[in-house]
Amino acid sequence: MKGKFILAVLCTCTLGSCTAMRVTGTISDAVTGEPIGGCGVTVATRVVVSDFRGQYSAKVRRGRRPMTVVCPGYELQNLEVDSSETRRPTVNVQMTPAKKARPRSTAKMGAGTR
Numbered sequence: 001m002k003g004k005f006i007l008a009v010l011c012t013c014t015l016g017s018c019t020a021m022r023v024t025g026t027i028s029d030a031v032t033g034e035p036i037g038g039c040g041v042t043v044a045t046r047v048v049v050s051d052f053r054g055q056y057s058a059k060v061r062r063g064r065r066p067m068t069v070v071c072p073g074y075e076l077q078n079l080e081v082d083s084s085e086t087r088r089p090t091v092n093v094q095m096t097p098a099k100k101a102r103p104r105s106t107a108k109m110g111a112g113t114r
Helices: 002-014
Strands: 020-029 040-043 046-049 055-061 064-070 077-082 093-095
Touching: 020 064, 040 055, 046 055, 077 093
Parallel strands: 020 093
Antiparallel strands: 020 055, 040 046, 040 064, 064 077
């Protein structure tokens, strides 16, 4: 019985759960401080969406991992998560509102003159 338990633990660690970690945090507006729901958060290859409170949680392998946060109406955020020292890293992200694009001037086609 004891041998089967040790084998199960070894198999679990070999499959990567011993090197996994959970990255959590809150996405908020940098100007108002309000939470932003519906943001896409990518940590390494794991993609999650922030809830209505701006909170997200993603389970990824330990180590340095790239992180990208995308919210409609906000600038894209590229970060790096380093989980080699912490058990459960918390990464709170403040999103900067996107600059509004200036409307392009358009030439109007009118009736020609004679």
